[in-house]
Amino acid sequence: MSDAPLPPLLLVGCGKMGGAMLAGWLERGLTEAVVVEPHAAAAAAFAGKVTVVPEPAAIPAGFRPAAVVLAIKPQEAAATLPAFARLAGSETLFLSIMAGRAIAGMRALLGGEAAVIRAMPNTPAAVRQGFTVACPGPGVTAAQRALADRLLSAIGESAWVEEEGLIDPVTAVSGGGPAYVFLLAELMEAAAIEQGLPPDLARRMAQATVAGSGALLAASAEDSAQLRKNVTSPKGTTERALAVLMAPEAWPALMSQAIAAATARSRELAG
Numbered sequence: 001m002s003d004a005p006l007p008p009l010l011l012v013g014c015g016k017m018g019g020a021m022l023a024g025w026l027e028r029g030l031t032e033a034v035v036v037e038p039h040a041a042a043a044a045a046f047a048g049k050v051t052v053v054p055e056p057a058a059i060p061a062g063f064r065p066a067a068v069v070l071a072i073k074p075q076e077a078a079a080t081l082p083a084f085a086r087l088a089g090s091e092t093l094f095l096s097i098m099a100g101r102a103i104a105g106m107r108a109l110l111g112g113e114a115a116v117i118r119a120m121p122n123t124p125a126a127v128r129q130g131f132t133v134a135c136p137g138p139g140v141t142a143a144q145r146a147l148a149d150r151l152l153s154a155i156g157e158s159a160w161v162e163e164e165g166l167i168d169p170v171t172a173v174s175g176g177g178p179a180y181v182f183l184l185a186e187l188m189e190a191a192a193i194e195q196g197l198p199p200d201l202a203r204r205m206a207q208a209t210v211a212g213s214g215a216l217l218a219a220s221a222e223d224s225a226q227l228r229k230n231v232t233s234p235k236g237t238t239e240r241a242l243a244v245l246m247a248p249e250a251w252p253a254l255m256s257q258a259i260a261a262a263t264a265r266s267r268e269l270a271g
């Protein structure tokens, strides 16, 4: 990865995901960014590090971002994007992380000629351990794709697909995936309390177990199935738990249904 400073960015929407990415980029040495965010409190953590404005009209004259990162809710796109059409058609890249929103619809809202990359990151980007899958739209140049890859690699791993439809299941799996893992921690904590453990200890155990397992998975040469088997002593305790969780109607069916439901919702949000 290049050690050159990241180029100037315009971030539109500094909520949970936009803020997570910005935190990662600042840690990676971003020095010039303007953030359009109507709620000053949402961007308060970045005070003094970036310029925060409440609306596009307040973007400093002469600010020329290399990329405009669209991190607003998909439902806000139609009302928000036309204000940025003046930046389209130049060298500026539009990098959208909006769930569902299709490239063709975004280009239409940006005047028809914009270079748009649709990407799906996740919140571990805040600690530079995100995973983003991106898809280039028509007219995106090799240099713009390289810029997007640099931005996304600065906050974790990145991968590319050429078929835009694949971003919908990506959204369901890695985009929303951290929520499923955090839910696992919540449920383990509640079950620990049910078995008589003090709440404080239950929380620490659940959080450390999820975080430690993630770190082991990241560091190990073994895959997740093998790491699971390594915990499961024959005729032991884990085997009993996994018999419940791995029953066909339990986690295998539920995870499949959950991912299908999220994928379908992403398609609905296409706009």
Ligand SMILES: NC(=O)C1=CN([C@@H]2O[C@H](COP(=O)(O)OP(=O)(O)OC[C@H]3O[C@@H](n4cnc5c(N)ncnc54)[C@H](OP(=O)(O)O)[C@@H]3O)[C@@H](O)[C@H]2O)C=CC1
Pocket (backbone or CB within 6 Å): 012, 013, 014, 015, 016, 017, 018, 019, 036, 037, 038, 039, 042, 071, 072, 073, 074, 076, 080, 097, 098, 099, 100, 120, 121, 122, 123, 175, 176
């Ligand atoms: N959260 C996640 O883990 C992920 C989210 N995404 C995508 O990222 C996008 C943002 O999600 P998330 O961060 O969770 O949402 P948030 O609601 O936390 O963030 C969006 C922010 O943008 C503000 N906003 C609304 N309208 C405008 C506008 N016209 N100009 C600038 N800012 C505006 C919102 O204000 P207000 O609340 O008033 O609307 C809010 O503060 C979504 O499209 C989502 O699909 C993608 C991957 C993961």
Ligand SMILES: O=C(O)[C@@H]1CCC=N1
Pocket (backbone or CB within 6 Å): 099, 171, 175, 176
């Ligand atoms: O829930 C959502 O719609 C967004 C997209 C992936 C994660 N959060």
